[in-house]
Amino acid sequence: MTLSPEVYERISTAADALHAQGGGQAFPTVDAVRKAARVSMNDASAGMREWRRSHTVQAGMAATSVPDKIRGAGLAALAGVWNEAQALAGESLRLAHMAWEAERGEAETLARQMADAYEAVLAELQACQGQLASTQGEVRDLVQQKETMATTLAEAQAAAALAAARAQEIERRALELRAELDHAHQATAQARAELAQAHVTSRNEMNAAKAEAAALARQGARK
Template identity: 50%
Template sequence: MTPQSPQIPADVRERIIAAATDLFEQSGRETMPTVDAVRRAARVDMNAASAVMKEWRRAQTAQAAPVAVAVPEVVQQASSAATATIWQQAQELANESLRSAQAAWETERAELDAMRQELAEAFERQAGELDATTTELAAEKAAAEKLAQELTAVRQELAAAQEQAHTAEARAQEIERRAGELRTELDRAHEDADQARRALADQQKAGQAVAAQLDQVREELATVRAKADAEREAHQEQRKAAAVEAQRMAERLTAAQAERDQAAKATAQAREEAARMAGQIDTLKEQSAALLARITPPAAAEAKPTRKKPGGE
């Protein structure tokens, strides 16, 4: 089970997962929803959407089981039967481990590429929104400058009216009425200017918030790239380990062949030694028979009767 990302409220996480599941079902469970689409649907920030979407996508993807590297029992049993069979099974095991590691790496790389592409598209959209906000701020700033110029003109008119009041007593009431109107317009202009300044400050705060969000997106991109590099190095180490294991099994096979040849040679020597000893035994038997025949008297000499000498002896 994938651990949950810290510092994300439970209600925000639930909204993101619900939005992702809904968009995935709408596509017929054929296309994974993008991070930006989920962020808009759940109405959350890019950081939270990216972190939870990473967990959600991993939960949707089946994890591949690791391939055992140890020599199986069938290889051990077949080692005494045929050398070619052992070598073929060793190669198949090494290739299977390499293919499994390569498939897992390709899947992870495709997921990271898709995530990086989505983040890049979201970054471009945020940049466009920032440009639009900057344009609006420039337009509002120009309007504020124009309003300031109008206020300056009003002040100049008021000063001129005050000067004319000293020279034309008959127009005093008209000038006072005009001055009152100008004061009203000036107050209204001051209020408009204050509102414009407040709006400009709000826009500046919004621009700063967008800039901070863009910085977070850049940091997330850097983190994703660093993780991709680390995982690429890990897969390379796995391939090296599989190659070393295949070399080790080849060395074991060579040693087994050498032991077999040595045993055959020892057997041949033992046969030669047995034949030589058999010849020696036959020779000893013949020599024993000849010696026995030489020391044993003939049977006819023992059976011949003894003649008596004359004289009664």
């Protein structure tokens, strides 16, 4: 897997920082570097594999630098140099074997760390899935509540519209009844006036009749 320079730089920077924080005693874990660099598990694994290899090679190179006794040997001591070269070759082979063993150990450590990190990521994923399911359930409940509230609101609006229509009808009927009552009052007043006039007319007629009867009576008495 080939990493982009930008991604590897982030991984290397995070690994160097964590390695320094640990006092340089142990390499940081893949999961710690993944979280610090904010990269995927695959990128962190590939980047840490390269980072560990470079640090192991640097350590091996530092350990196999040319000893002072070889630099001090002259061309005249070629046999001694040859012996030293053989010893150095043996030492280099031993160091290379040690480096290989160290790299194999680092690879095993890396594999264990990757397994642990995978388990941690899997646990986080399962927790997120559980939280997502819970959130989806809450959303469904909210949607159902919204639909219920919408239905209730529609029913309330329909009831309010019906009540308003009834109120308008009652008001219209009240106005009609008031008009009818006013008309009845006017008719009653007119009837009372006509009755009073009739009483007056009847009284006048009665008085006239009495006067006429009295006059006739007087005339008969004179005869």
